[in-house]
Amino acid sequence: MHRIAEFSLDKVNLGLIVLDKDFNIIIWNAWLVRLTGKNGDEMIGTNIVKEYPLFAKKSYLDILQGALLNGQSRFLSGALHKIFIPPAENLPQNIRQNLLVEPLYDGDEKYVLLQITDMTGHYTRVKQLKNMIKELGLEYEQVKASETISRHQSLHDSLTGLPNRNLFIDRLNNVLNLAKRNGEMLAVMFLDLDGFKEVNDNFGHQVGDQVLQMTAERIKLLLRDSDTLARLGGDEFVLLLPRISSTHDAATVADKIRSVFKQPFTIFDHNILLTPSIGISIYPGDGNDAQSLIKNADMAMYTVKSKGKNDFRFFQADK
Amino acid sequence: MLNSMQKDVLTEMINVYVGRAAGLLSEMVNQRIILSVPKIELITVSSADESSKHFPPIFTPGHIISSSMRFGQSFEGKAFLIFPAEQAKLLVNACLGEDLLVQVDKETLDFIDTDFDVLKEISNVILNAVIGEFGNFLDTKLEYSLPDIELIYVSESEQKILLKENTYILILHTAFWLAETQVKGVIMIALSMNSVTWLIEKIDTLLED
Numbered sequence: 001m002h003r004i005a006e007f008s009l010d011k012v013n014l015g016l017i018v019l020d021k022d023f024n025i026i027i028w029n030a031w032l033v034r035l036t037g038k039n040g041d042e043m044i045g046t047n048i049v050k051e052y053p054l055f056a057k058k059s060y061l062d063i064l065q066g067a068l069l070n071g072q073s074r075f076l077s078g079a080l081h082k083i084f085i086p087p088a089e090n091l092p093q094n095i096r097q098n099l100l101v102e103p104l105y106d107g108d109e110k111y112v113l114l115q116i117t118d119m120t121g122h123y124t125r126v127k128q129l130k131n132m133i134k135e136l137g138l139e140y141e142q143v144k145a146s147e148t149i150s151r152h153q154s155l156h157d158s159l160t161g162l163p164n165r166n167l168f169i170d171r172l173n174n175v176l177n178l179a180k181r182n183g184e185m186l187a188v189m190f191l192d193l194d195g196f197k198e199v200n201d202n203f204g205h206q207v208g209d210q211v212l213q214m215t216a217e218r219i220k221l222l223l224r225d226s227d228t229l230a231r232l233g234g235d236e237f238v239l240l241l242p243r244i245s246s247t248h249d250a251a252t253v254a255d256k257i258r259s260v261f262k263q264p265f266t267i268f269d270h271n272i273l274l275t276p277s278i279g280i281s282i283y284p285g286d287g288n289d290a291q292s293l294i295k296n297a298d299m300a301m302y303t304v305k306s307k308g309k310n311d312f313r314f315f316q317a318d319k
Numbered sequence: 320m321l322n323s324m325q326k327d328v329l330t331e332m333i334n335v336y337v338g339r340a341a342g343l344l345s346e347m348v349n350q351r352i353i354l355s356v357p358k359i360e361l362i363t364v365s366s367a368d369e370s371s372k373h374f375p376p377i378f379t380p381g382h383i384i385s386s387s388m389r390f391g392q393s394f395e396g397k398a399f400l401i402f403p404a405e406q407a408k409l410l411v412n413a414c415l416g417e418d419l420l421v422q423v424d425k426e427t428l429d430f431i432d433t434d435f436d437v438l439k440e441i442s443n444v445i446l447n448a449v450i451g452e453f454g455n456f457l458d459t460k461l462e463y464s465l466p467d468i469e470l471i472y473v474s475e476s477e478q479k480i481l482l483k484e485n486t487y488i489l490i491l492h493t494a495f496w497l498a499e500t501q502v503k504g505v506i507m508i509a510l511s512m513n514s515v516t517w518l519i520e521k522i523d524t525l526l527e528d
Contacts, residue, residue, distance in 0.1 A: 059346045073465045075443045077436035
């Protein structure tokens, strides 16, 4: 063989094996010497099927024969086969190789060319990448979940689970815009529990909290899906009723709310009777923005408080 | 192009061929793989151009993975194994024993090099088997190239990307069954006029016997 051709075979960064028609090794390059610790003198002339029992398995033998007899080329991936020519014992064993099996004909002489490439670095990278993708995916899910939670927390009251002031104002603004565009009527109710302070003072905050939760539950049962009940804090609730047809609708709802307080709240053997004071403002008429509608409903509620409580009242601008 | 008798013979032959390929694949990935070709068609490029109804449904717009290899000498052509990209990903995952419950997302096809290696080998086994058996059937010597893997985007307007003038195309609708998953692909064998004639003549002699 031309000397420079021989040097080149030893320089290339892959394992090159040429087998004759009986699968005896006739070329074994320096890359393989470094991998296996077995030099050319040792290997040339030996039979690959005997040296490497993997190739004695029918499926691999068929591939060698397919190349020799039928001229078939075959690519074998490290992803599926892992390894073809194992490294010397003193070298790391967890490596991956790709193998290319090709026919090599020289006139009537038939040979098989095997090319072995080390994919270890590649596979390690792929594995790391896969793990990283998985981890990133998990982290993303967690961030998304905690975002959803904190978004909910920032817009809801933790005791009753009702929307808080921010969410209420946001919804009120949306509904107001629609009402302005479509010429609709809406009502805002401000609701305060009469004598709630005494409940807290006499029975403790735990009981007071339960009363607030039960109040929220009872009122929610009366409402349409489009209505919004929110807790502003303490014993103050606000209610938004979009698309009502007259003030009469609001009065009906206020009456219903009063009626749910006729049943006492039974908490830890205490039967607690409370009443609500309710102020109502109406768009259009009592304000053009969220703040003034809430403020005016609040004022109407204070009028109820000052006139004997346990009632509802519409806002009146001149009073 | 093919009468029903010829079609039947060819379908049966090809199912035997892919059956053998399935055996090889099963051994390779250590799980049972079943391959079947329920339907074959022989079309010419011009008839494919005329009406899209001849196209396998696999050519709906989107990403496809094509693995192709040339073969020759006297019986000559180019063989393709084609999958919609998400089907290819499913096949790779099943072969590598990876989680199949993870939904394969059409939009984010995260193919990595080893996935292409696996597809290259699978297509190599199947195409070698089919082409090799054609060689045996015609009693002719063949040369084969190694498969080339490509990820191709097929748009609405260029659904005939793989087809050239004056070739005949044998379309084999192929179904893989593995790990309780079905993966659908298409084997396309583009053949020269001479090669097609040769194949049909040989089938006819078989029918005469």
